[in-house]
Amino acid sequence: MEIKLQAILPGQKLMHLYRQMVLSREFEEGCAEQYTKGRITGFLHLYSGQEAVAVGATAGLHHEDYILSAYREHAQAIVRGSDPRRVMAELFGKSTGLCKGKGGSMHLFDPEHNFMGGYAIVGGQLPIAVGLAFSSVYRGEDRITACFFGDGAVNQGTFHESLNWARLWELPVLFICENNFYGIGTEVHRSSALASIHKRTCGYDIPSEKVDGMDVIAVYRAVRHAAELVREQRRPYFIEAVTYRFRGHSMADPAKYRSAAEQSIWKSRDPIPAFAKRLLEESVATETELEGIRRECTELVKEAVQFAETSPWPESSELWDGVYVPDDAVGESDHV
Numbered sequence: 001m002e003i004k005l006q007a008i009l010p011g012q013k014l015m016h017l018y019r020q021m022v023l024s025r026e027f028e029e030g031c032a033e034q035y036t037k038g039r040i041t042g043f044l045h046l047y048s049g050q051e052a053v054a055v056g057a058t059a060g061l062h063h064e065d066y067i068l069s070a071y072r073e074h075a076q077a078i079v080r081g082s083d084p085r086r087v088m089a090e091l092f093g094k095s096t097g098l099c100k101g102k103g104g105s106m107h108l109f110d111p112e113h114n115f116m117g118g119y120a121i122v123g124g125q126l127p128i129a130v131g132l133a134f135s136s137v138y139r140g141e142d143r144i145t146a147c148f149f150g151d152g153a154v155n156q157g158t159f160h161e162s163l164n165w166a167r168l169w170e171l172p173v174l175f176i177c178e179n180n181f182y183g184i185g186t187e188v189h190r191s192s193a194l195a196s197i198h199k200r201t202c203g204y205d206i207p208s209e210k211v212d213g214m215d216v217i218a219v220y221r222a223v224r225h226a227a228e229l230v231r232e233q234r235r236p237y238f239i240e241a242v243t244y245r246f247r248g249h250s251m252a253d254p255a256k257y258r259s260a261a262e263q264s265i266w267k268s269r270d271p272i273p274a275f276a277k278r279l280l281e282e283s284v285a286t287e288t289e290l291e292g293i294r295r296e297c298t299e300l301v302k303e304a305v306q307f308a309e310t311s312p313w314p315e316s317s318e319l320w321d322g323v324y325v326p327d328d329a330v331g332e333s334d335h336v
């Protein structure tokens, strides 16, 4: 029998999870709109469909734990606590953005919330996560590092090097693979000899499990339990969260490689209405309360867009600020 929601978390916290999923979805759909208006340019990868993973996982961690992700990371930053207005401004390239408009969609970074970055290089965040976990051990800190990555990252050399090193050095890393079955247009069965990703960690003697990534509570419980093990035993752990992205790989992708039938099966498992249904059935919330949350999130995204639109562009004099260039790598004339 399914455990009642309020035996797992108090009502207020459950509502918070719902709100974070709705805000993430609204934010992404707002980004899509701004992209079509030409206000967000470059690559834009949206997270719609996968919200239960970021929201459930973040709720299972402590705020001081580090989080790293790939380039589909707006929700991860916002759920962690980044101001949606500053995230939107970053996507617009404005100076009020999280990274002063210099990172853009794929490179959010917010040390105030221990969000240690989105990374555009597939698998690039894995060794950085291992390094951060090492820094925590070295400094005698209690925090752990949670590293999100996609199914497309598991055949990168960095994946194998990172898992090996994390186990060998007993580092407190929680690896979270968001298996949405596709790396751009390539289905996981066509790129991985063993498509059941969590089974691959036995080669590194790292315990692992698979969780339903469309169920925010299942993800929360798995991550909370795993995070406790990692924190107490100072050893890595691995979770495969099975999920689905509702949009194409990026805004430039019409996603013709997925059948309508496949998409509609997954859409019927949309984590947001599924959780709303449980909240209503178990009388944690009323429809009016849920509607209020949806309206409030739509407003927040409108405000974020307004903030981004009215924010100034970075000054051209800031072009080299925050860029690491050894003095001998550029000529004098390049420093203008």
Ligand SMILES: Cc1ncc(C[n+]2csc(CCOP(=O)(O)OP(=O)(O)O)c2C)c(N)n1
Pocket: 070, 072, 120, 121, 122, 123, 149, 150, 151, 152, 153, 180, 182, 183, 184, 249
């Ligand atoms: C090292 C490297 N190789 C190739 C690419 C091009 N690329 C960008 S996203 C992507 C697919 C990654 O898929 P996955 O890890 O499953 O993440 P998802 O997009 O599904 O969230 C690829 C191959 C890249 N960015 N970095």
Ligand SMILES: [Mg+2]
Pocket: 150, 151, 152, 178, 179, 180, 181, 182, 183, 184
């Ligand atoms: Mg993928």
